[in-house]
Amino acid sequence: MDFITAQNLVFRYIDEEEQQENNVIAKNVLDDVSFTVKKGEFVALLGHNGCGKSTVAKHLNAMLLPSGGKLFIDSIDTQEENEDFTIRRKVGLVLQNPDNQLVASIVEEDVAFGPENLGIEPEKIRLRVDEALKAVDMYEYRNQPPHKLSGGQKQRVAIAGIIAMEPDCIVLDEPTAMLDPKGREEVMNTIRKLNKEKGITIVLITHYMDEAVDADRVIVMDNGKILTQGTPREVFSQVELLKRHRLDVPQVTELCYKLRACGVEFDELALHSDECISKLVEVLS
Amino acid sequence: MRDIAFGQYYPTKSIIHSMDPRVKLILLVAFLVLTFCTLNYAALALVVACVASIVLLSKVPVKMYFKSLKMIVVIVLITSALNLFYGTGEPLWEWGFIKITLSGINNAVFVAARIISLILISSALTFTTSPTDLTDALERLMKPLTVFHVKVHEIAMMMTIALRFVPLLLEETDKIMAAQKARGADMESGNLVQRIKALVPVLIPLFVSAFRRAYELAVAMECRCYQGGQGRTRMKILTLHKSDYICTFIVILIIVGVVLCNVLLPHTLR
Incomplete structure (x- = not known):
């Protein structure tokens, strides 16, 4: 079985009972979404704002549970009870705003936050933190407060915080949306490096087409549905289809x-x- | 806005920086009590000398300390002025109803010296201890309180996050103020009431954004498997070093010194 398997995923914010009670029909945020991600793969998830790509991201680490269909992470059903933290150890999620996901006021202590939550012995946390900071090239900044760093550096610290938990897969929800071109380049290089050197499975959610070009596979979403998927070359050769859905190439x-x-x-x-x-x-x- | 020096960490390497935060915290409390137990000039001089040496040993630029003193200059002036005029005994100088006595001068000097040492020593603590170390130390020192169902870990976590977001919210306040000024908001003129009213359009967006940040942070923390204090380990283990014992010993000596000064020499203050 593939590392991530989504089978006919459906999600809506109001469940069916409530819909009947309140006489409203909620739109499906995700509508019959099926895809797979292999171990070690670099997948880009593209789409407009509000097309459901962030909702997919939150499903992948069991922050949201599907209203219909099934989602398996490393053969574990996300709907299974008491498995959410097992899944979150396997799949780390990096969010858009770097400021709002750093907890501690010193870089290395923030990176240590995840492993500390997992209850790992102090000496091992130290090793993991150093290794994670080196992996994102932020080791020299380990004693700095986050508010003195640039956006790209903060986002790399956030990524290090996830790496320190040693997940198999990292899901990045528009990690470059709030960064300047330089910061975006830094973050993209880090992501590529992690995928190539550490073999971490990457699911990159973005609306920059240029970032998707380097992925092994591209999934394009529109209106809660999967529009098309394939290698970047296959996807971007369908220029008419993408243009019709107001997407760029x-x-x-x-x-x-x-x-x-x-x-x-x-x-x-x-x-x-x-x-x-x-x-x-x-x-x- | 950015000029607030009090409570900011200044990372560098010094003896004071390397001390155990728990020891620092306890010694700070001891020192604070001690400054208010000085009853004559000899004891006061001893305490002031200690504060000065701690300030120098911390290797934090003295400018930083002046910055944190700047905020309380008014308080020092008012309290010492009040003490100056409320002395009892033989007046040295008189003008109308104002009279200055020797005890008034003594009181003023003591109050000023005490408040200044108080601020300096607490700034020394925050300059030399990272906020996380500080909250960590508090968490460990308050641990016995869990017996009384005090949520020690949660309190410490709240403090860590609050400290993390102080510079962020300051920055945001500046931004919102600039944005409102660009829309023609007037914040610099008018009387006090008008100025306070002018702050409402700044505070409301600030509150809204703080709530949004809090929500996102909660999501991020949950993503990183945060489940409260149970089963949590810490990367930094606090261990007492030789320097901690030496410093504690020195502080004990100072306490003994102050007590001796108070007992042996005549009291300046009554």
Whole structure:
């Protein structure tokens, strides 16, 4: 079985009984969502605001439980009682606002917060904290207060706080939405590094198409449903479909798409700028 | 707004920094009591000398201490002025109903010295101890209170979070004030009542955002498996070192010194 298996996931904020009592029909925030994530995979979840992607994130570590369908994390049903903390040890969630997820006023003590909650021996916590801070390149800042760090650095500390709990999977809910381009780059590099070097499964929720390009697989959501999924190349080649749902494609892909519409011959649409350049050179020469 | 020095941690390496926070806390309380037990100038001088040496030993810039004193300058002035004029005995100088006596001067000096040492020594504690260490120490010192069903861990956690969010909320206040000024809000003119009223459009957004932050923080804490104090371990273990015993011994010596001064020498204060 895959690490994450979602089968026909349905979620609404009001359950059926209440709907009948109050005579309201609640919209399904998630409607028949099915997908899988393999161990060690880097999956990007794309979509507009309000399309249900954050709701998926909260399902993945059992903060929310499905109203219908099943969700298995490492073969454990999230609806099983008393398993929520087992699941949260396996799947760590990093939120959007770095300021609101740091607990302690010293970086290393904040990173230690998770392992402390797990009841690990002090010496081992020390090791984990140091290792986690080194993994996100924030070791030199371990004695700093968080409010003296930049947004990107704070977000990396938040990621370190999750790594210190040694999860198998990290879910990041728009971790770069509140950061400047430099901070976004730092965070993205960290995420890629964790996936490649530590083999941690990554589910990255974002609305920046450029961040999704590096993923192994992309899942596009719209209105609580899965619109399409596949490798970045498969997904972003469906430019018309994405445009119809007011979603973007990476800039270079759009450039190629528009050139193709003008009659320039491309075998496939580029995803990265280097790729685009070489294709253009090919066409021009 | 950002200028509040009192209660801020100043990270550096010094003997005072490396002391056990529990010991520091207990010694602070002992010292606070001691400053109010000085009855003559010899005892006062001893305490002031100790405070000064602690300030110097902490390796925190003296400027920081002045900043924290700046906030209470008015209080010191008012209380010593009151004490100056309420002395009893032979007046040294008289003008109308105002008379200054020797005991009045003594009282004023003692009050000023006591308040200043009080602030300096408490600032020394907060400058040299990280907030988490401090709350940690409080949690451990208050542990016996769990017998009386006092939620020690929860109180300590609340303090940690409060301290974490102080700079954040200060920053936010500045931002909201700037935003309201940009909308034409007038906060600098008018009488006291008008100024207080002008703060309402700042406080309401601040409250709303504080609640939003609190909710998000709760989610983040739950994501990190927080389940209250039970079964929780700590990364930092507090152990007493040689320096802690030496400092405690020195403070005991000072206490003995002050007591001796009080007993052997005539009292300045009655």
